[in-house]
Amino acid sequence: MMERDQSFAQPFVRPSAAVVSGYSVSFYSLFEGISYFILLAATLMALFPIGMAIVNSLKTDGEIMNNILAFPAVIRFSNYKQAFELTHFLRSMMNTVVVISTGLAGIVFFGAMSGYKLSRTRSRLSGFLFGMFIMSMLIPFHSIMITLTRVARIVHVQGTSVGLGLIYIGLGVPMAIFLYHGFIKSVPRELDEAALIDGCGEFRFFLTIVFPLVAPITVTVIILNTLWMWNDFLLPLIMITDSDNYTVMLSTNILFGQYSNNDWSAILATLVLAMLPMVSLYLFLQKYIMKGITEGALKG
Amino acid sequence: MRNVLFFVVPALLFYVIFVLIPAAGGVWYGMTNWNGLNPNYRFVGLSNYVEALTEDRVFLDSVLFTLKYVFFMVVLQNALALLLAVLIEGRNRGKVLFRTTLFMPNMISMVIGGFVWLFIFTQVLPEIAQTGIFPFLDQSWIGDPVWSFYAILIVSLWVGVGYLMVIYIAALQGVPTQLKEAAEIDGASRMRLFTSIVLPMILPAVTIGMFLALNMAFKVFEVVYALTGGGPGRATQVIALNIFEEAFNMSNRYGYASAKATLLFLLVFIITLIQLRIMKKREVEL
Incomplete structure (x- = not known):
């Protein structure tokens, strides 16, 4: 009885898994690979804007204009000084x-x-x-x-x-x-x-x-x-x-x-300053925040 | 009874003053021609509502745009969150690391997120396109109505997917392991395990996810404010931004804006009720 139920539910998977076990293994690792790839891509998407903001907040306006994707030649915090004063x-x-x-x-x-x-x-x-x-x-x-x-x-x-x-x-x-x-x-x-x-x-x-x-x-x-x-x-x-x-x-x-959009160095420093407190709090209290969020949502 | 009031009155006081009175006041002012400054205003009945629903092209466009946004957000935010949650829970190592980083954007204010992405869309993406790797990234993300809709979606998803993902992860962890093991022993495939065991078990979380996404999407304001300001023209203006501008920026027509705000409330209320009813019914059937 159980046998019949099973074959009804799994007409394709069972024979292939039983007969060519190698196929099943490679299918499994293909799945793992895709899953890993998607997660890495998503992580990159999540961190990329934050990373770009931080990296460019350490550059001069000239550096931002010339090569936005490069790391700064010298790390300068002058933008942060400016951001502190402006805001x-x-x-x-x-x-x-x-x-x-x-x-x-x-x-x-x-x-x-x-x-x-x-x-x-x-x-x-x-x-x-x-x-x-x-x-x-x-x-x-x-x-x-x-x-x-x-x-x-x-x-x-x-x-x-x-x-x-x-x-x-x-x-x-x-x-x-x-x-x-x-x-x-x-x-x-x-x-x-x-x-x-x-x-x-x-x-x-x-x-x-x-x-x-x-x-x-x-x-x-x-x-x-x-x-x-x-x-x-x-x-x-x-x-x-x-x-x-x-x-x-x-x-x-x-x-x-x-300010118009060309003074990005000071703006980015300000943005980083504004997100830093909550992001660092999150990194320290990750467990509690996660728990709080789920509780708040599931009960609310 | 006096005892109940002693404990409840402090909270009740703040609640009545800052929520209930403004809510009731909004309905009342919606039927007047109050302009915020002039103490004299008249009762005008439902004429504000008639104007908003029949003559105000800009408002009606913002309603349509918001509905389109809501549709895409409810589907995409839930689908992506569930996908990521399932993939993370399916892993043996790195669960916490992936969860932590994918949730991180949710810690950032929508306004800050919008401004950071403004930088990405206007400065970084054209630069990446120039290197020749992804030439399609060179779009007028903020200037073109079609692309700015995608830009708004991308930023909203960037902030919002992590939130629902955490909820789905919690729900997935609540599925009893014995059940999954039993199904595995019976020879169920991964796909089948998910559709027949896991999905029905986490359906209550899907209800919550849809409810939250719907609610958040209807109230969208900050992302649009920071990213496009409703532009180009008014192509990406959402309901909340339309109400905000009507009241505080352009005409100071507080009464008229209140009528629109009441319409927004009714819209959210009705759609939420319908959605909760449908989802509850489906849960029972399974």
């Missing part, structure tokens, strides 16, 4: 750090509080609130951005780094609530009851017991939101008008307004 890199870096820390503080803490409580309470109210938070994930940012500029002006958060961070809390907290909500289900409920019987206030219980216990998902929330806020462009673009408050992404953008 006020340290200042925009500081602004970005303020934005991200403000945003993270709110997203992590408020997200954990809500996620915990909504996950523990089985009432109509908590179900409604949770559904409302989740619903927002379907709203494209572009659909709210116009009115958001008006709301931001009314509540006085427009144009500043802290203000931008506060807006990110509102935009980022639903996803955090969702992740915490799911994770807290795995924290045993008996713990809650024991603590409450011991006379521990619920907020203190949350702070001292629950919050440390959910650290793994906190890491995920921090990673996802840091990447998002660092790389986000459109929200700062419509919120920040004063160049003193530019984020790194915004200060990169001004180079293309002010």
